[in-house]
Amino acid sequence: MEQTYFHAIDLINDKCKGCMHCVRTCPTEALRIRNGRVHLDDKRCVDCGKCIAVCPFGAIVASSDPLSIRNDYKFKVAIITAPYAGQFTEDIEYSTTIKSLYHLGFDRVIEESMATNIMTKMKRHYIANNKDKKPILSSNCPAVIRLIQVRFPSLLPNIFHVEAPMSVLSMYYREKYSAIEGLDPSEIGVFVAVPCIAQVAAVHQPQGAYKRNLDGAIAIRDVYNAVRNDLADIRNLDYDFITHENGLSRALSGQEADEVGNDQIRTIAVSGIENVIDILQKVEDHILDQYDYIVLRSCTSGCVGGILNVENPFIARSRIQTLIRASKHHDHELDPMFSSYLNGEFDVLPLEPRSIMQLDTDMKQAIIKMKKLNEIKEQLPSIDCGACGAPNCQALAEDIVQGKACIDDCVILLKKNKNKKSD
Amino acid sequence: MAVYCNISEDAQQKYEHFTKEKPNPEMSIEYKVGHKDFVNSGKASSEIKLMLKRLGVNPEILRKVAVASYEAEINVTAHSLGGDIICDIYLDCVHIKFIDNGPGIKNLEKALEPGWSTADDLVREMGFGAGLGLPNIKKNADVMHIESAENQSTILQIIVFY
Ligand SMILES: Nc1ncnc2c1ncn2[C@@H]1O[C@H](COP(=O)(O)OP(=O)(O)OP(=O)(O)O)[C@@H](O)[C@H]1O
């Protein structure tokens, strides 16, 4: 049976006008217009969210868990990813935005930034001990992980194969609070406020570094709204917590590379999925072998560019940089967990390829298809008009070879042939 | 005319079989390589690799093809007046020929030594010229065959079995 893939994307059929914006934008060519409506190829989609951003008609929308999902659990833990800190105007203190979450009914608020220190230490250790797999590719962006699975399966061994900070945090705090509160681990709900749909998908259908140990993924913009409406009520309330602005660098691609890099570790920071594809191509061609660590993020500027955020990524980045600059370093209770990493407790299984590249599992068939593909390409007009519903002539040729379309879908060719007949 | 041929140990039998059978290639693709065109150099190798990937050739083999053909393509760009690449795809191997328009290799034996290079300033500026290209091709290709002479074209052929 074909495996099914979870995507945090909803297609609203009656809003789609068949305009091709999304089809042309999709970096993995996962979208087609058929009979005037958009179709998504489950296997190709990596949840980068670009289609959602370009759809002028609201026909492609992001899905995430509602804030109310917390009500199903006795003890509620919120994990806040780093971009959250960049969403609020500077007159609202970061600590206030955390305080509000307690007021909104979360029993414990965990900042993903708490894990940055220990993650940096793990990455450095991992890079030093896996020189044979150099360059090591960052694993934090689930869209990038899926992109590697579908388009660059040969690079799967290069991925930093250690649990994501969210998973480490969730494992640690679920255990801790079930002990303190005397609750069954299943009565503790751990939710993460996420900046993008790739993270929603990763929580619902984890791959490698994301174990299924989170109970929901809530959009940062939904949390933002609730917090904005709550601010007036919390001025005089007192909760006991400290904040970890120091580790917010995770939200910014360049910053992570700077933190992990040193004399021994040469890094590159890459953001934006087209740039990521270009770099992965070069890694595959072995022209970046001199680098040790490459930070890859599907969204522009890193996670601040995710579509479930509220603020413009460049403004959010500036705010986060200000917070980091003003921050003090705090030792964290997680820091001693480095030994758990060394014991292999954070190891993840090797990632499975999900290649969309292979034309056929049988090489003979693949060669036949490749020849046919080239022949069809010769016939097609090569103007990439998109009238057939595929992003370009090459993609239509492939669809035809794979039996998903026919040559008559090419309007230009059809017209040409008609004219010939009537002559 | 100087000739050099190296056949890796593992490939001896396969190569013998291949030369005896003389199969027709399933597909044949040609590329042009421009003199000192460093902007486009590497594209043919990249396309060859992509095509083999689409045919389902496994990553370890792809890596060998990618490395060997990239080095060979760069050599045509860097050291010759330009030339052609012909890539023949068979069911069990890929055969790539790099045929340039001269000026040939004066001393083939020396050229094959690791660290030996005649790269000019421009080539060095582009980050090449360590003299490791040909040794790297030898390491990655199952069969490597070069023929060259001063003021003639150089023909480099590589075969990698899947
Ligand atoms: N196609 C060619 N035409 C003429 N000379 C060549 C050709 N290929 C290689 N050579 C000669 O052989 C020498 C060694 O080639 P090799 O690829 O090993 O090193 P390189 O190209 O100089 O440096 P690197 O490949 O490490 O960047 C070159 O410097 C050049 O003199």
Ligand SMILES: [Mg+2]
């Ligand atoms: Mg060379």
